[in-house]
Amino acid sequence: MVSQNKQYNKFAEEFNGLHKGLDKVTNLSYYSYFDENLKNKTLLDLGCGEGVDIKYFDKLGANSYGIDSSEKMVEISNKKYEKSNNKIRLGYFENIPFKDNTFDVVCSKYSIQTSENIEPIYREVKRVLKKNGEFIFLVVHPIRQFIEKKKKQKDYFKKEIVDSILFSGKLVVCEPTHTISEYLSPYFLNNFEILGFDEKYDPSNAEEINGDKYPAFMIIKARLK
């Protein structure tokens, strides 16, 4: 089995082309959590993929960087930013290749749920954020992951690897499931102040099962205490 961190190498090119026109609800909701003016802000996108969001944040004035564990994704996104050296780096959420106190904003979209354990990521985010820095992340909603368990007599609390359907069924990735209390862990609540929360249905990012409507993602905006 390809490691969950490396699985995007298989379809990086395909992923690159599928963004257009999809993820509309997701993107509108996610972007609404960022200041409209990010001038002079340093920003890091965790699991930046092919860098679509980095392009958006740069347009708002940010000095943006990204990391991703897929060599192919890093290669594709760096081609878009030929002139800016080392903007997108190969790296893991659990070992972020940047110095302490570097960023005003750390963000992530549809990425950190790929890791089995969330707390090591929070520790790294705390390390690289400046004091009062913001952490804005969007993940596959735990209710959606519960539904992705598919079988009868599902156990919400049991960590399992599930198939997650992306882009109206055009791609399938495997991810470990998480509970809401893993995201809102004691470590998180002790170190971050929650500024905003949202959860939404996105037809391009949720499976149609018996007409059920459920949240595709949840967003948390927090400030480092």
Ligand SMILES: C[S@@+](CC[C@H](N)C(=O)[O-])C[C@H]1O[C@@H](n2cnc3c(N)ncnc32)[C@H](O)[C@@H]1O
């Ligand atoms: C669903 S994609 C999201 C990409 C982008 N944020 C977007 O919204 O289009 C998830 C990304 O996270 C990356 N990834 C998964 N596990 C990772 C890890 N532990 N560290 C860094 N990147 C990781 C994958 O390679 C992939 O590019």
